Amino acid sequence: MAKLIFGMMQSLDGYIQLADPSGAPGVPPPGPLLGSFFTDSIRGLAGLLYGRRMYEIMQYWDEDQPAWDDGDRAFAQLFRATPKWVASRTLKAVGPNASLIQGDLLGFAARLKAEVEGEIDVAGPELAAALTPLIDEYRLYYRPLVLGGGKPFFAGARPPLQLVSADRIGEDAVRLICTPA
Numbered sequence: 001m002a003k004l005i006f007g008m009m010q011s012l013d014g015y016i017q018l019a020d021p022s023g024a025p026g027v028p029p030p031g032p033l034l035g036s037f038f039t040d041s042i043r044g045l046a047g048l049l050y051g052r053r054m055y056e057i058m059q060y061w062d063e064d065q066p067a068w069d070d071g072d073r074a075f076a077q078l079f080r081a082t083p084k085w086v087a088s089r090t091l092k093a094v095g096p097n098a099s100l101i102q103g104d105l106l107g108f109a110a111r112l113k114a115e116v117e118g119e120i121d122v123a124g125p126e127l128a129a130a131l132t133p134l135i136d137e138y139r140l141y142y143r144p145l146v147l148g149g150g151k152p153f154f155a156g157a158r159p160p161l162q163l164v165s166a167d168r169i170g171e172d173a174v175r176l177i178c179t180p181a
């Protein structure tokens with residue numbers, strides 16, 4: 001049976017808004033150590049369950065970029081090899097190694113949990129909010145900045161949680177692992 005995990009980097013005040021290349025504030029990309037941690041994390045996943053917006057952001061990794069370093073290339077290789085399921089009402093097709101989910105999202109995710117072994121990463125706060133009854137674990141990666149606004153980590157009802165562990169990750173992140181209480 002699979003375990004659904006929702007985890008994302010965020011600011012100290014709970015926003016996951018990524019930094020915009022144009023200079024708009026947001027959570028900056030990870031440094032080399034944190035990037036390496038996330039590369040190792042994807043290595044062990046059974047799959048990635050995305051909402052449309054997060055999938056469109058992550059499609060960046062589907063094609064090599066000239067500015068990439070070895071760490072970026074390693075992450076991209078693992079990302080491409082990992083099965084992806086994309087929940088969307090508007091997309092008509094998805095890219096390589098991805099399947100489009102339309103219709104009963106909770107039913108699909110429940111079947112996925114029953115049929116797949118290992119951990120499935122849930123990416124996107126709206127998707128996680130829709131799947132709250134099925135989420136097994138929350139991984140909150142706090143970075144040392146305050147955004148004051150943006151997209152919150154918890155987009156829907158705040159589930160009651162219990163702290164399982166806390167540790168420092170990479171150059172500048174603290175990870176809290178929580179499970180539903």
